[in-house]
Amino acid sequence: MHIGGELIPLRNSIHFIHIEPFTMNWRDLLYFSKGERRALTLLLCLITVSWILLLWTERKRMPIDPRTDAYRTEIRQASGERRIITGKDTSEKETNPIRQKTVSRPVPAALANDIPSPAGKKRKGYPLYTRPEKYTAGTLIELNTADTAILKKVPGIGSTFARRIVKYRELLGGFYDISQLAEVYGIDEDRYQALAPWFITDTLHIRKLEINVSPAATLRKHPYLSYRQAKAIEQLRKQKSRLSGWENLELIEEFTDTDKKRLIPYLSFK
Helix, strand or coil, X not given: CEECCEECCCCCCCCCCCCCCCCCCHHHHCCCCHHHHHHHHHHHHHHHHHHHHHHHHHHHHCCCCCCCHHHHHHXXXXXXXXXXXXXXXXXXXXXXXXXXXXXXXXXXHHHHCCCECCCCCECCCCCCEEEECCCCCCEEEECCCCCXXXXXXXXXXXXXXXXXXXXXXXXXXXXXXXXXXXXXXXXXXXXXXXXXXXXXXXXXXXXXXXXXXXXXXXXXXXXXXXXXXXXXXXXXXXXXXXXXXXXXXXXXXXXXXXXXXXXXXXXXXX
């Protein structure tokens, strides 16, 4: 090495630098940062939504088969045709009875012999069950005579709501207005709005309470009468021996104008 015109010898020393060979683990290829994972998730969501929208638009473009229920429903709505279903003649007198589908569910051979039958004998499969089709748009159901079998054919009503409607109807003595459906347990405002167009009421089927002969224990079972109101009616009846009309009940402070509107269809003063 030359420094200032002089040659200065350097110590002879050789240093070896060990360089590790570059290797990539395959797991590194699957590693994503937090930002990359968010971007990938967003991309997958956009692809999924696009695919669903594509299927939906393609389905809307498909022509309606004249043999389907949707086509028959459109024809009914266009012609203004409406059917009224009552509990008395639905099964026998209806000109176009609702078809029922019978579906057989197979059972595995290993379990077939372990299922007891009601008669104590073993059977080789599940019993057949029926799934009633729903009524088409334009059908009207008479609410005071429809049984659970009819109610279950109304869109939006299954076995549970059908039983609740019938039970509440029995407690009331019948429905005098469709709005009373909203009082059935579990029927919220949205469900009521969907069910109301399917029903009509015939007030001739309302069962009334005999005010002058019914004991307080019977009166208090009505949804619109409280225990205090039932006892007050009984006490007033003892004083007057007989109640002639609502003007007698107006003397009791427990009854309001709202109670009067609700109870008039259900009380009989004979």
